[in-house]
Amino acid sequence: MSSFQGQMAEYPTISIDRFDRENLRARAYFLSHCHKDHMKGLRAPTLKRRLECSLKVHLYCSPVTKELLLTSPKYRFWEKRIISLEVEAPTQIPLVDEASGEKEDIVVTLLPAGHCPGSVMFLFQGNNGTVLYTGDFRLAKGEAARMDLLHSGGRVRDIQSVYLDTTFCDPRFYQIPSRGECLSGILALVRSWISRSPYHVVWLNCKAAYGYEYLFTNLSEELGVQVHVDKLDMFRNMPDILHHLTTDRGTQIHACRHPKAEEYCQWNKLPCGITSKNKIPLHTISIKPSTMWFGERSRKTNVIVRTGESSYRACFSFHSSYSEIKDFLSYISPVNVYPNVIPVGTTLDKVREILKPLCRSSQNIEPKYKPLGKLKRARTVHLDSEEDDLFDDPLPVPLRHKLPYQVTLHPDVILLTAVQQNQPEKLRQSTGCCELESMQSSLLANFIDCEESNSESEEEPEVPESLQDLDPVTLPQQKADADVPQWEVFFKRSSDVTGEGLENFPSSTETGRSQSPQLFSDSDGESTHISSQNSSQSTHITEQGSQGWDSQSDTVLLSSQDRTGDSAFLNKGAHRPKAKDSIPASQMEQNVLCSKAISSDVKSRDQDITIVPSMEEHIPEEKRLPNHSTYPDSHSSSDFEIPSTPEAELPKQEHLQCLYKKLATGESIAVEKRKCSFLDI
DNA sequence: GCGATCAGGT
DNA sequence: CACACCTGATCGC
Numbered sequence: 001m002s003s004f005q006g007q008m009a010e011y012p013t014i015s016i017d018r019f020d021r022e023n024l025r026a027r028a029y030f031l032s033h034c035h036k037d038h039m040k041g042l043r044a045p046t047l048k049r050r051l052e053c054s055l056k057v058h059l060y061c062s063p064v065t066k067e068l069l070l071t072s073p074k075y076r077f078w079e080k081r082i083i084s085l086e087v088e089a090p091t092q093i094p095l096v097d098e099a100s101g102e103k104e105d106i107v108v109t110l111l112p113a114g115h116c117p118g119s120v121m122f123l124f125q126g127n128n129g130t131v132l133y134t135g136d137f138r139l140a141k142g143e144a145a146r147m148d149l150l151h152s153g154g155r156v157r158d159i160q161s162v163y164l165d166t167t168f169c170d171p172r173f174y175q176i177p178s179r180g181e182c183l184s185g186i187l188a189l190v191r192s193w194i195s196r197s198p199y200h201v202v203w204l205n206c207k208a209a210y211g212y213e214y215l216f217t218n219l220s221e222e223l224g225v226q227v228h229v230d231k232l233d234m235f236r237n238m239p240d241i242l243h244h245l246t247t248d249r250g251t252q253i254h255a256c257r258h259p260k261a262e263e264y265c266q267w268n269k270l271p272c273g274i275t276s277k278n279k280i281p282l283h284t285i286s287i288k289p290s291t292m293w294f295g296e297r298s299r300k301t302n303v304i305v306r307t308g309e310s311s312y313r314a315c316f317s318f319h320s321s322y323s324e325i326k327d328f329l330s331y332i333s334p335v336n337v338y339p340n341v342i343p344v345g346t347t348l349d350k351v352r353e354i355l356k357p358l359c360r361s362s363q364n365i366e367p368k369y370k371p372l373g374k375l376k377r378a379r380t381v382h383l384d385s386e387e388d389d390l391f392d393d394p395l396p397v398p399l400r401h402k403l404p405y406q407v408t409l410h411p412d413v414i415l416l417t418a419v420q421q422n423q424p425e426k427l428r429q430s431t432g433c434c435e436l437e438s439m440q441s442s443l444l445a446n447f448i449d450c451e452e453s454n455s456e457s458e459e460e461p462e463v464p465e466s467l468q469d470l471d472p473v474t475l476p477q478q479k480a481d482a483d484v485p486q487w488e489v490f491f492k493r494s495s496d497v498t499g500e501g502l503e504n505f506p507s508s509t510e511t512g513r514s515q516s517p518q519l520f521s522d523s524d525g526e527s528t529h530i531s532s533q534n535s536s537q538s539t540h541i542t543e544q545g546s547q548g549w550d551s552q553s554d555t556v557l558l559s560s561q562d563r564t565g566d567s568a569f570l571n572k573g574a575h576r577p578k579a580k581d582s583i584p585a586s587q588m589e590q591n592v593l594c595s596k597a598i599s600s601d602v603k604s605r606d607q608d609i610t611i612v613p614s615m616e617e618h619i620p621e622e623k624r625l626p627n628h629s630t631y632p633d634s635h636s637s638s639d640f641e642i643p644s645t646p647e648a649e650l651p652k653q654e655h656l657q658c659l660y661k662k663l664a665t666g667e668s669i670a671v672e673k674r675k676c677s678f679l680d681i
Numbered sequence: 682g683c684g685a686t687c688a689g690g691t
Numbered sequence: 692c693a694c695a696c697c698t699g700a701t702c703g704c
C-alpha cells in the first residue's frame with residue numbers, strides 16, 4: 001500500500017495520488033491510476049471547496065483514468081477540472097500560485113505503467129531537474145529500455161529522483177511469472193473446463209479493482225466467450241474491453257461478485273445467482289487470481305494451483321517483481337530513489353539498501369560482473385561514443401535539461417496554456433529534434449534481455465512434459481524465442497500451445513470425484529512446492545517453500561513455461577477511450593520520425609537535429625497504420641500500451657548466442673553498425 | 682448524516 | 692507473505 005504522501009522534494013507545489021492534508025494547497029494534481037488507495041481525499045469536501053475557489057487548479061491523468069473516474073458520480077464534480085493527457089506526449093503545464101501570481105512551468109510526460117487500464121507513470125521536467133513518479137507499475141524486464149521518452153540524445157535521461165513502486169521490493173519476490181505465462185495458464189484451465197459442456201462454467205474470483213481487464217479480454221478473445229460482470233458502463237467508451245464483457249448471465253465465464261460468492265460456488269451457484277441453465281445444473285469451478293512468487297534460482301513457473309475440489313488459484317500480479325524493479329531502476333539509474341511502498345515484513349532502510357546500489361552514485365564502485373540489465377545501458381553509452389557523442393562519458397554525467405520556459409529540447413511538447421474546457425488546447429511545437437539515438441539504443445536494448453535468457457538457458461532442458469507431445473515444429477520455435485522479448489509471438493500461438501497440452505485438467509464433478517489431475521508436476525522435484533489448504537491461510541509458493549508441505553492429492557500444478565513476451569499485453573486497447581479511431585497524432589508522429597530516422601541508418605549527431613518533426617511531414621494514415629498494427633496484440637484487447645521499439649528487428653538466436661559468448665568471456669562488445677552488429681560479433 | 686479510522690473479511 | 696478492495700463498528704463533527 002502506497003505510503004507516498006503526495007509531494008516530491010523537487011516539485012512540492014504539485015501533488016500526485018494524494019489529495020488530503022498538505023496536498024490541499026497544490027497548484028496541480030496528478031492521478032496515476034484509478035485505484036482507491038491512490039485517490040485519498042479526491043472526493044473530500046475540503047478539496048471540493050478548494051476547487052470552487054481556485055479556478056486554475058486541475059487534475060491531470062490519462063484519458064482512460066479520466067473516463068473511469070468520471071463514471072462514478074462521486075467524482076463527477078471534477079469533470080470540468082480534469083485535463084487528460086495523451087500517453088507519451090510531453091506537455092507543458094503552468095503551475096500558478098493564485099495568491100501571489102507566481103508561475104512556474106513543468107513538462108510532464110505520461111508513460112504506460114502496465115498496472116491497470118489507464119495507469120501511467122509521470123515524468124516531470126522542470127527547473128529542479130527531471131523526476132519520475134512511477135505510481136504502481138508492472139513492467140517486464142527491459143521495458144524501460146523500450147520507452148523512447150525515458151531517453152534523450154541516445155542515452156537514458158538524466159533523472160534526479162525516482163519515486164518508485166516498491167510493493168515487491170524484497171528478494172522473496174524475486175520473480176513473478178510474466179503476464180503471458182499467467183494468462184496462458186488460466187486460459188488453459190478455463191478452456192479445458194468450459195469445453196466439457198455448455199453447463200461447465202468458471203467463476204473468476206477477482207477483487208473489485210481495475211486491472212483484470214486484460215485477463216477478461218484475452219479469455220474472451222481466445223475462447224469466444226464473453227465474461228459476465230456486474231457493471232460495464234465504465235468501459236462504454238472503450239470498445240476493446242467492452243466487447244468482451246457482458247451483463248448476460250448465460251455466459252460460461254463469470255467475474256461477477258457477491259458477498260457470499262465463495263459459499264455459493266461450493267454449491268455450484270454463481271455470484272449472480274444462477275445455478276442452472278435450461279434447467280440443467282451448472283458445474284462450477286472458481287479461479288482466484290493471486291500473486292505467486294519464486295526465488296532467485298527457481299525457473300519454475302507453476303501458475304495454477306488447485307486449492308480444493310473445484311477451486312484454483314492462478315498467478316496474477318499488478319506489480320513488478322523484485323527483479324523487475326531492480327531491472328527498471330538500474331536502467332534508469334537516477335541520483336535518488338524514494339520507495340513509495342514499504343512491503344510488509346521489511347523496513348524502509350532495507351528497501352533503500354536494495355535500491356541504493358542501483359542509483360548513480362554507486363555506479364563507480366560497482367565491481368566485476370554486470371547483470372545484463374546493466375549491459376543494456378553500458379552498450380547504449382558505448383554506442384554513443386562510437387557515434388561521436390561529444391558528451392560521452394563512461395559514467396553518466398549530469399546532463400541537466402534546463403527547461404525554463406522554452407522547451408525546445410523536446411521533440412514534441414504540448415504547451416498547455418490556461419485551459420477552461422475539457423479538452424485542452426494543444427499547441428504543437430515543431431522546434432524539437434528527433435531523438436534518433438534514443439531509437440538506436442532502445443533498438444539494441446530491445447533484445448538484450450540477457451539476464452533472463454542466461455538463467456533460462458541453464459535449465460533449458462526443462463520442458464513441461466505436456467508440451468513434449470506437441471507439434472515438433474512449434475515447440476523448438478517456442479524455445480528459441482523464449483530467450484528474447486517477443487514481438488511476433490502472440491497469445492494466439494503460445495496460448496494454443498499451452499492449451500493443447502492440458503487436456504485433462506480439472507476433474508469433472510459429473511465423473512464422480514476429483515480425478516486428481518496430473519497435469520504437470522514438478523518433474524525434477526526441485527524445491528518449489530505448492531500447498532493446498534482449506535483454511536483461510538493463503539496458499540503460496542516459494543523456492544524455499546518446502547517446510548513441511550506434504551504433497552496433497554488434490555494439488556494441481558500448471559506449469560506454463562512458454563515465454564510470451566509481456567509486450568503482448570502492453571499494446572493497444574484501452575489507453576484511450578475510442579481507441580480504435582484515435583491513434584494520437586503525437587504517437588504517429590513519433591513513429592514516422594523513427595522510421596525515417598532509422599532508415600537513414602547511422603547518423604551523426606548533427607544530422608539528428610536536422611530532422612525536424614512537423615505536422616506537414618505526416619505520412620498518410622493508411623501507410624502508418626501497419627506499423628502500428630505490428631504490435632503483438634492483434635485483437636486489440638489488452639489494456640496497456642507500450643510501443644515496441646520502432647523498426648526493431650527480432651534478433652536471431654545465433655546472434656544472441658554469439659553475444660552471450662562474448663559476454664561470458666569478458667570480451668568487449670563494440671557495436672558499430674546496428675544492422676549488422678550481431679552478425680559481425 | 683457524513684467522513685475518517687480501524688478491524689476483519691475475501 | 693500480497694493486493695484492493697468491501698463491510699461493519701466506533702468516534703467526531
